[in-house]
Amino acid sequence: MSSQEEFESHIAMRxxxxxxxxxxxxxxxxxAERAFGNRGQIGEAVRAVSVPVWLEQAGQDLRYAAxxxxxxxxxxLAALAALMIGIGTSTAVFSFADRVLFRALPYxxxxxxxxxxxxxxxxxxxxxxxxxxxxxxRKQPTPFSGxxxxxxxxxxxxxxxxxxxxxxxxxxxxxxxxxxxxxxxGRDFRPEDATVGAPRMALISRSLWRTRFGGGNVSxxxxxxxxxxxxxxxxxxxxxxxxxxxxxDILRVLQLEENKAASAPTLLLxxxxxxxxxVTLENGRAQMEPFFREGVRTSLLSTVKDVRFVIHPLxxxxxxxSKQAMLLLLAAVALVLAIAVANVANLTLARAxxxxxxxxxxxxxxxxxxxxARQALTESxxxxxxxxxxxxxxxAGLLALFRALAPEGILRLSExxxxxxxxxxxxxxxxxxxxxxxxxxxxxxxxxxxxxxARVAGRRQEWLRPSLVVLQVALSLTLxxxxxxxxxxxxxxxxxxxxxxxxxxxxxxxxxxxxxYPHPAQRASFWRSVMExxxxxxxxxxxxxxxxxxxxxxxxxxxxxxxSVPGRPKPTGPAAMQSGRVSGGVVVRHVSPSYFPxxxxxxxxxxxxxxxxxxxxxxxxxxxxxxxxxxxxxxxxLTLAGEGDFAITAVVGDVRxxxxxxxxxxxxxxxxxxxxxxxxxxxxxxxxxxxxxxEAFRTLDPRLTLQFQTLDERVRExxxxxxxxxxxxxxxxxxxxxxxxxxxxxxxxxxxxxxxGEIAIRMALGATASGVQRMVLRQAGAWTLAGxxxxxxGVAAGGQLIEGLLYGVRATAPEPLALAIGTxxxxxxxxxxxxxxxxxxxxxxxxxxxx
Amino acid sequence: xxxxxxxxxxxxxxxxxxxxxxALHVQQTSGGLLEVEEGSLYPxxxxxxxxxxxxxxxxxxxxxxxxxxxxxxxxxxxxxTQAQDRWAEVAKGMSRLLRFT
Numbered sequence: 001m002s003s004q005e006e007f008e009s010h011i012a013m014r015x016x017x018x019x020x021x022x023x024x025x026x027x028x029x030x031x032a033e034r035a036f037g038n039r040g041q042i043g044e045a046v047r048a049v050s051v052p053v054w055l056e057q058a059g060q061d062l063r064y065a066a067x068x069x070x071x072x073x074x075x076x077l078a079a080l081a082a083l084m085i086g087i088g089t090s091t092a093v094f095s096f097a098d099r100v101l102f103r104a105l106p107y108x109x110x111x112x113x114x115x116x117x118x119x120x121x122x123x124x125x126x127x128x129x130x131x132x133x134x135x136x137x138r139k140q141p142t143p144f145s146g147x148x149x150x151x152x153x154x155x156x157x158x159x160x161x162x163x164x165x166x167x168x169x170x171x172x173x174x175x176x177x178x179x180x181x182x183x184x185x186g187r188d189f190r191p192e193d194a195t196v197g198a199p200r201m202a203l204i205s206r207s208l209w210r211t212r213f214g215g216g217n218v219s220x221x222x223x224x225x226x227x228x229x230x231x232x233x234x235x236x237x238x239x240x241x242x243x244x245x246x247x248x249d250i251l252r253v254l255q256l257e258e259n260k261a262a263s264a265p266t267l268l269l270x271x272x273x274x275x276x277x278x279v280t281l282e283n284g285r286a287q288m289e290p291f292f293r294e295g296v297r298t299s300l301l302s303t304v305k306d307v308r309f310v311i312h313p314l315x316x317x318x319x320x321x322s323k324q325a326m327l328l329l330l331a332a333v334a335l336v337l338a339i340a341v342a343n344v345a346n347l348t349l350a351r352a353x354x355x356x357x358x359x360x361x362x363x364x365x366x367x368x369x370x371x372x373a374r375q376a377l378t379e380s381x382x383x384x385x386x387x388x389x390x391x392x393x394x395x396a397g398l399l400a401l402f403r404a405l406a407p408e409g410i411l412r413l414s415e416x417x418x419x420x421x422x423x424x425x426x427x428x429x430x431x432x433x434x435x436x437x438x439x440x441x442x443x444x445x446x447x448x449x450x451x452x453x454a455r456v457a458g459r460r461q462e463w464l465r466p467s468l469v470v471l472q473v474a475l476s477l478t479l480x481x482x483x484x485x486x487x488x489x490x491x492x493x494x495x496x497x498x499x500x501x502x503x504x505x506x507x508x509x510x511x512x513x514x515x516x517y518p519h520p521a522q523r524a525s526f527w528r529s530v531m532e533x534x535x536x537x538x539x540x541x542x543x544x545x546x547x548x549x550x551x552x553x554x555x556x557x558x559x560x561x562x563x564s565v566p567g568r569p570k571p572t573g574p575a576a577m578q579s580g581r582v583s584g585g586v587v588v589r590h591v592s593p594s595y596f597p598x599x600x601x602x603x604x605x606x607x608x609x610x611x612x613x614x615x616x617x618x619x620x621x622x623x624x625x626x627x628x629x630x631x632x633x634x635x636x637x638l639t640l641a642g643e644g645d646f647a648i649t650a651v652v653g654d655v656r657x658x659x660x661x662x663x664x665x666x667x668x669x670x671x672x673x674x675x676x677x678x679x680x681x682x683x684x685x686x687x688x689x690x691x692x693x694x695e696a697f698r699t700l701d702p703r704l705t706l707q708f709q710t711l712d713e714r715v716r717e718x719x720x721x722x723x724x725x726x727x728x729x730x731x732x733x734x735x736x737x738x739x740x741x742x743x744x745x746x747x748x749x750x751x752x753x754x755x756x757g758e759i760a761i762r763m764a765l766g767a768t769a770s771g772v773q774r775m776v777l778r779q780a781g782a783w784t785l786a787g788x789x790x791x792x793x794g795v796a797a798g799g800q801l802i803e804g805l806l807y808g809v810r811a812t813a814p815e816p817l818a819l820a821i822g823t824x825x826x827x828x829x830x831x832x833x834x835x836x837x838x839x840x841x842x843x844x845x846x847x848x849x850x851x
Numbered sequence: 852x853x854x855x856x857x858x859x860x861x862x863x864x865x866x867x868x869x870x871x872x873x874a875l876h877v878q879q880t881s882g883g884l885l886e887v888e889e890g891s892l893y894p895x896x897x898x899x900x901x902x903x904x905x906x907x908x909x910x911x912x913x914x915x916x917x918x919x920x921x922x923x924x925x926x927x928x929x930x931x932t933q934a935q936d937r938w939a940e941v942a943k944g945m946s947r948l949l950r951f952t
Binding site for chain 1: 870894897898901
């Protein structure tokens with residue numbers, strides 16, 4: 001403190017002078033101090049000189065604000081809580097949605113990248129191209145400056161002493177350069193790596209590089225994956241990600257034949273292109289159309305019905321599935337925020353009315369209107385900043401909670417964290433809402449008339465407060481109704497019949513590498529030995545095998561039109577189209593005979609095939625009804641194109657096979673031969689058998705990785721995501737309801753407080769306590785009803801938006817709406833009851849004296 | 852122009868001085884008739900400094916003590932002349948007024 005130092009030197013000089021005059025040193029010092037006076041006070045006065053006026057006034061405003069807020073702790077806490085909840089939830093959800101919808105993708109010139117391909121009824125919304133298309137389009141003058149393809153991500157095994165299950169993707173050699181990546185270490189793929197017969201090169205993820213090679217030199221190192229030798233070329237950069245967002249450990253270079261015959265079997269490739277600079281999406285689509293038509297004409301695609309060419313901006317395609325859910329969450333949160341802002345505005349307004357007299361006194365004492373408005377603004381700004389800080393804390397907590405509760409695979413939730421942009425967003429919302437809330441009362445003119453107290457102030461704006469309450473009620477009804485719909489949909493999902501019994505069943509999945517088991521007979525013999533061995537394992541009551549498991553997951557499927565009844569013409573014409581006989585897919589599952597009793601799938605007709613009966617098939621009821629309407633299917637035959645005729649031995653009950661939400665497809669069961677490399681072993685056993693199962697596999701082949709899962713778990717996982725969404729939405733609905741109730745309570749409380757005099761007069765004139773209560777409740781009830789009526793309109797408008805996310809319940813269903821209205825009424829009644837009771841306890845004598 | 856500021860500017864006319872020096876100078880030259888209180892002196896110094904009439908810097912005195920030395924700026928000298936003239940007029944007016952009664 002420089003002025004204190006200056007004072008010290010001043011005192012020291014006087015003390016020295018005093019000493020010269022003959023005082024003893026102690027006395028001299030003391031006299032000098034006395035002469036100087038209070039150093040702290042003088043320092044304060046010096047500092048005051050340098051403080052500008054506006055700052056001084058701001059300090060004054062802050063002090064007034066703090067004092068004002070502390071004087072009405074009820075209001076302050078309610079407003080703080082409302083804003084905190086609003087800001088906290090909106091920030092948390094925005095942080096989350098930001099990652100999904102708005103973040104920058106880690107690709108160079110992201111806007112030029114597109115996801116394109118052919119789609120048709122069979123591909124179920126996924127786009128692909130054929131090898132032949134890729135070979136042709138790379139060389140043709142397409143609108144793309146580059147095309148990269150991938151054949152997808154699959155499980156793969158690092159076959160070493162300790163087998164590790166990894167995720168491998170096969171990609172074209174130009175993958176990294178198309179997306180604008182550079183390898184972290186080593187080199188990128190080269191065009192010559194993609195020629196058939198060249199050594200297979202691989203790029204490994206950064207984490208695999210760390211764990212397997214300790215981050216050292218990797219070029220030329222060899223990995224054995226699924227029995228194949230891969231040579232490591234380099235390391236993927238840190239922020240590498242596949243457009244599908246799938247986790248990947250190893251990228252292998254795709255080696256495709258250049259001149260494949262049009263009819264030759266082909267991989268289905270996912271394709272990405274980079275549009276040439278200046279080419280818009282629309283142009284690109286138009287320019288690509290002739291190449292697409294040529295590609296269809298000259299390939300297998302010509303035999304498929306209804307194929308279309310599609311091209312999406314990469315980002316749009318990537319967020320397609322989560323976009324709707326995200327937008328719904330954002331909408332829910334916007335509603336909560338709106339309720340919170342209306343709430344605070346209302347509370348501030350009510351309080352300002354109550355403080356009208358104080359403001360009039362200050363105006364009369366010479367405070368300008370601008371000064372009073374500024375002070376009101378300061379107050380709401382202080383409130384806003386405080387609750388903004390509290391809201392950020394809440395947001396961090398909520399994000400942690402989301403992460404802890406969220407099921408696997410929610411897009412990018414694990415990456416979401418509060419960053420500075422989002423903190424900025426929160427501040428914007430805070431400042432905006434608090435200024436909005438503060439401005440409304442600040443713009444009111446405090447008239448000197450109110451000083452007399454002869455008139456109840458603020459009569460003119462009596463419409464504003466009720467309409468804010470009505471708005472809050474309406475918004476929270478919309479939220480509540482949305483939550484009720486989602487809960488109903490979740491319950492439907494939980495109760496949807498699966499068509500099978502999943503309890504006390506354990507599944508083990510393993511895949512034998514085709515490199516080590518090249519012949520179907522070898523694989524069949526391996527799986528036969530596994531079954532034999534496990535049959536005698538203690539604790540295993542029953543055992544079965546299947547190449548896929550319902551209710552969801554990768555299944556083999558066929559185009560319905562490739563299945564026919566021998567000797568009958570293929571069904572055509574509009575009637576067949578309508579009954580779905582020619583379009584759509586049919587699930588084909590290879591199962592052991594024990595599959596049906598183990599899953600308790602009911603046998604409707606006939607007998608289950610026996611092991612090794614490979615010309616026999618079993619149909620699901622839906623399939624039987626489709627192929628043989630009104631006939632007995634058992635004993636008839638079906639032709640599967642390319643595989644010959646099969647005798648139908650039985651018809652069994654339908655089982656959900658398209659997930660919990662989507663419609664199920666008809667299904668065909670064939671006797672499992674164990675020739676397919678990947679198989680599920682089904683065990684009626686509990687998890688105590690896991691070590692025995694591991695041991696059994698180990699003795700047969702120590703290099704396989706096993707995945708254990710109970711069937712109950714499989715089903716639960718599928719419900720996890722809709723469950724998470726419903727939980728979030730219900731949380732917001734409860735927050736919104738709570739806020740609306742706080743708002744209603746606050747306004748009713750203040751209103752009854754203001755009407756104390758009126759109520760006292762009524763009671764003095766003979767009104768009963770219950771009569772007064774009814775009067776207050778009637779008013780609150782009227783507002784709530786008006787809000788609910790408005791809210792139903794909101795529900796009707798918003799319903800269409802969420803219809804697609806619901807299962808088994810229409811957005812216009814009456815039960816959830818009734819539930820929401822009931823809950824709302826209950827909360828409103830509770831919020832109004834407390835002030836009503838207080839009003840009825842007014843002591844007329846006292847209240848009239850204070851009037 | 853308050854009398855205190857005139858006293859300060861006048862004390863600094865001969866050359867730079869520190870706060871204590873200014874107080875002492877006023878006391879001595881007025882023969883003990885006038886006294887500057889520290890409680891007003893330092894805020895006044897800071898105000899003059901802010902107005903650009905004075906500059907200040909830390910120096911070491913002949914006695915080896917650290918002190919903050921104030922010095923008139925050209926604007927300060929101009930202000931001093933104005934203040935002197937004004938004061939002379941006020942004093943003239945005052946003395947006439949006093950004689951008249």
